[in-house]
Amino acid sequence: MGEMHRRLKRLIENATIILSTYKMRRPFNKACTNEIRSTQWEILELNPHPHYKRIYKNSEMLYWFYISKWLYKSRKRHEIKKCLDIGCAYGTLALFCKRLFNSEIYCIDYIDTYLSRALIEKYKFKFQENNIELDEFPWDTKFDIIIFTEILEHLNFHPTITLKKIRNLLTDDGVLYLSTPDAARWGRVTKYYASLDLIPPPNRDMPIVDDHVYQYNKIELINVISDAGFKIDKFAYSPGILNRNRCFNLALKKNNS
Numbered sequence: 001m002g003e004m005h006r007r008l009k010r011l012i013e014n015a016t017i018i019l020s021t022y023k024m025r026r027p028f029n030k031a032c033t034n035e036i037r038s039t040q041w042e043i044l045e046l047n048p049h050p051h052y053k054r055i056y057k058n059s060e061m062l063y064w065f066y067i068s069k070w071l072y073k074s075r076k077r078h079e080i081k082k083c084l085d086i087g088c089a090y091g092t093l094a095l096f097c098k099r100l101f102n103s104e105i106y107c108i109d110y111i112d113t114y115l116s117r118a119l120i121e122k123y124k125f126k127f128q129e130n131n132i133e134l135d136e137f138p139w140d141t142k143f144d145i146i147i148f149t150e151i152l153e154h155l156n157f158h159p160t161i162t163l164k165k166i167r168n169l170l171t172d173d174g175v176l177y178l179s180t181p182d183a184a185r186w187g188r189v190t191k192y193y194a195s196l197d198l199i200p201p202p203n204r205d206m207p208i209v210d211d212h213v214y215q216y217n218k219i220e221l222i223n224v225i226s227d228a229g230f231k232i233d234k235f236a237y238s239p240g241i242l243n244r245n246r247c248f249n250l251a252l253k254k255n256n257s
Contacts, residue, residue, distance in 0.1 A: 032072035036061060039096045046118040052090045060092060064149045064179045065238040066249040068096065071145075071177070075100040082106065084143040084169065086132050087151035089114045091125070097145060098123050106139060108132060110208075133162050133202050142171045150247070152180040153189075153212045157202040163228035167254060176230065176252040179238065183215040185246050196220050221248060231255040 040057050061068065071093075074080075080101035085094040088107035091114075098105050105123060107115060108130040120127050128138040133155060146166060152159055166176060192213050193199050199214060200206070216224070225232065230252040240246035 066236040
């Protein structure tokens with residue numbers, strides 16, 4: 001009975017994701033959607049982690065819906081030489097950028113479990129296992145685009161310090177694309193820290209937690225972004241699953257004023 005219940009729950013979840021995707025395609029640029037789907041199918045052909053095919057492929061675009069659209073629109077406006085994907089996971093947006101801009105692709109993640117070795121080798125991705133909060137960054141270069149999707153909520157330490165580090169990796173006119181859950185819809189995570197002010201600075205002596213450590217409301221997110229030296233260039237909410245679990249989608253630039 002327990003197994004039947006789990007299968008029924010999975011069917012309902014998949015149907016919900018499919019319905020959400022169908023609803024959000026209507027206003028979305030069809031060519032962009034096709035490019036994302038083509039990117040995902042190519043990843044499937046390159047032996048990704050099983051979780052990608054089973055669950056994540058069908059839901060990931062719901063988190064960074066507008067970021068993919070902004071990237072697609074910018075493909076003919078700017079020369080993009082180098083892209084960095086922080087917390088690259090299965091590599092969908094990294095490969096999407098490769099296909100759009102034909103740029104050098106750099107990827108980091110705190111574990112090397114998810115990104116397909118075949119994908120790395122086919123496109124000559126530069127990949128390093130790296131904790132952006134604690135480790136020295138592995139390359140001495142600047143990036144025109146940095147992807148930072150669904151990572152902010154996983155940071156174990158106060159985000160301003162890490163965002164300042166990321167800011168220093170951008171070219172002067174580079175763009176940081178960031179997505180993270182909206183606490184107004186997802187709810188608060190309080191089992192680690194009751195407020196943003198209680199989150200400590202990076203500390204190697206503290207154990208690392210792989211979880212949503214803190215989810216931000218709009219005011220907190222804007223303040224953190226400003227404190228780190230960014231200004232908001234674009235802002236939108238991703239549709240989320242049936243618009244319930246929306247995420248913030250932002251394009252950020254350096255604030256040099």
